[in-house]
Amino acid sequence: xxxxxxxxxxxxxxxxxxxxxxxxxxxxxxxxxxxxxxxxxxxxxxxxxxxxxxxxxxxxxxxxxxxxxxxxxxxxxxxxxxxxxxxxxxxxxxxxxxxxxxxxxxxxxxxxxxxxxxxxxxxxxxxxxxxxxxxxxxxxxxxxxxxxxxxxxxxxxxxxxxxxxxxxxxxxxxxxxxxxxxxxxxxxxxxxxxxxxxxxxxxxxxxxxxxxxxxxxxxxxxxxxxxxxxxxxxxxxxxxxxxxxxxxxxxxxxxxxxxxxxxxxxxxxxxxxxxxxxxxxxxxxxxxxxxxxxxxxx
Amino acid sequence: xxxxxxxxxxxxxxxxxxxxxxxxxxxxxxxxxxxxxxxxxxxxxxxxxxxxxxxxxxxxxxxxxxxxxxxxxxxxxxxxxxxxxxxxxxxxxxxxxxxxxxxxxxxxxxxxxxxxxxxxxxxxxxxxxxxxxxxxxxxxxxxxxxxxxxxxxxxxxxxxxxxxxxxxxxxxxxxxxxxxxxxxxxxxxxxxxxxxxxxxxxxxxxxxxxxxxxxxxxxxxxxxxxxxxxxxxxxxxxxxxxxxxxxxxxxxxxxxxxxxxxxxxxxxxxxxxxxxxxxxx
Numbered sequence: 001x002x003x004x005x006x007x008x009x010x011x012x013x014x015x016x017x018x019x020x021x022x023x024x025x026x027x028x029x030x031x032x033x034x035x036x037x038x039x040x041x042x043x044x045x046x047x048x049x050x051x052x053x054x055x056x057x058x059x060x061x062x063x064x065x066x067x068x069x070x071x072x073x074x075x076x077x078x079x080x081x082x083x084x085x086x087x088x089x090x091x092x093x094x095x096x097x098x099x100x101x102x103x104x105x106x107x108x109x110x111x112x113x114x115x116x117x118x119x120x121x122x123x124x125x126x127x128x129x130x131x132x133x134x135x136x137x138x139x140x141x142x143x144x145x146x147x148x149x150x151x152x153x154x155x156x157x158x159x160x161x162x163x164x165x166x167x168x169x170x171x172x173x174x175x176x177x178x179x180x181x182x183x184x185x186x187x188x189x190x191x192x193x194x195x196x197x198x199x200x201x202x203x204x205x206x207x208x209x210x211x212x213x214x215x216x217x218x219x220x221x222x223x224x225x226x227x228x229x230x231x232x233x234x235x236x237x238x239x240x241x242x243x244x245x246x247x248x249x250x251x252x253x254x255x256x257x258x259x260x261x262x263x264x265x266x267x268x269x270x271x272x273x274x275x276x277x278x279x280x281x282x283x284x285x286x287x288x289x290x291x292x293x294x295x296x297x298x
Numbered sequence: 299x300x301x302x303x304x305x306x307x308x309x310x311x312x313x314x315x316x317x318x319x320x321x322x323x324x325x326x327x328x329x330x331x332x333x334x335x336x337x338x339x340x341x342x343x344x345x346x347x348x349x350x351x352x353x354x355x356x357x358x359x360x361x362x363x364x365x366x367x368x369x370x371x372x373x374x375x376x377x378x379x380x381x382x383x384x385x386x387x388x389x390x391x392x393x394x395x396x397x398x399x400x401x402x403x404x405x406x407x408x409x410x411x412x413x414x415x416x417x418x419x420x421x422x423x424x425x426x427x428x429x430x431x432x433x434x435x436x437x438x439x440x441x442x443x444x445x446x447x448x449x450x451x452x453x454x455x456x457x458x459x460x461x462x463x464x465x466x467x468x469x470x471x472x473x474x475x476x477x478x479x480x481x482x483x484x485x486x487x488x489x490x491x492x493x494x495x496x497x498x499x500x501x502x503x504x505x506x507x508x509x510x511x512x513x514x515x516x517x518x519x520x521x522x523x524x525x526x527x528x529x530x531x532x533x534x535x536x537x538x539x540x541x542x543x544x545x546x547x548x549x550x551x552x553x554x555x556x557x558x559x560x561x562x563x564x565x566x567x568x569x570x571x572x573x574x575x576x577x578x579x
Binding site for chain 1 (some may be wrong): 301305308311312315316397398402404406408409413461574576577578579
């Protein structure tokens, strides 16, 4: 669906993106992850032909955005972190104006997009009275017209309250499952990317430092576990011998190369009754920072 | 309706739905009324009486609605028209870039050239709409205040001093409006050019106005008399030539060509800038 070939962009002397090559398959939800200034928005900007690459090329459905932008964007919808509208006009007027840059759409098609995003009751209000969440919904409605098969979302949950984030997430999943849309999601919210995306790319200072399934990033078994035993005094001695640390009462962290099965066996042999044991998931920030530090170290 | 006309209608809708449009248009009416009252103060009135009677015409016949309309039109367009058009044209692209709405448009499969052209065309239509609005309201206000009569046209810098009977005067007045609009398009075109550059909307407006006023001031300095033909504002006064006894059509055609070339150049440079620049958050 999308192919980026050695994309680079330099703004004056600042390198915003360096030799980025990526492929995004049809029907997947792909996450672009990175902190602010990592190059995510620049990448999306180049995909939309709003920013010219210093070198390289972006293709959508095999059509070069740089050579034939109109054809490449024929079935693409996009929303930005802070969607901008003509605030003095109604949501409906904004939709009509924006969609007229693509095609002459019948009102019924517009109404369907409005229904999908749940804006029916407020669509004729002027946009300046809209909450941030409503603006995001309106942005999504315009991005769905006229029926794209690829949607680019730049920080769609930014500034939304938890309920809004949940709603937006549900809408994105629906778009992917019900309409088969390919979704490219740029975000610095790790939880959002983890819950939504099939594959991710992590950008740092304009460079790609990871591309693959999220599970590949979290594949290493976690060394931390929650443990519940009947006698912590007895268990403490055994764990010390096995070089297992205990940052909190019920948390144990295995030494490098340690195996939880050995720990369980030693505790049982030592007469400790184990009530519960569960591996603790890695902290998402840890995984992200690990990927970045690995790239910086490399 | 073809897609182009739908897009054009939407561009105009964006321009005309702004509160600023109505406030601006109301401001023009207010300035016209103020000028009307000032022109009817005893001192200016006495000045006009002297001028008209010196030329052997009757003051009561020529100090009419059409004469006052023309005077209001001249001053309003010079004082406020330039400012307002520079503001509108300076905003037309730059404000959309600043607000982020242009990025929303450029997510769509439409060329930058077409977006730019739509905006420029909307500016041009807006300029004509404003010109006709000022022209008609000035005439109506003048007629309501002073009534029907001949037209006395005076513009010292253009060496214009002419008297016309009521009907011919009225036709000349109405005929001058499209030419005035065409002249004012130069300000809109210049504003559009700066609006396409990477600058704030206010900067685009200020630059446009600065150039207009510098051009206007330098043109009136006697030292530059030999170069007067090279000033933009010299050609922008083409509409006043309609009031000369023998309308110099060749001179008007020359002005139209000159301004047309200038406007096309401004628009093309603006479009070229729009085409090559990056749009980022």
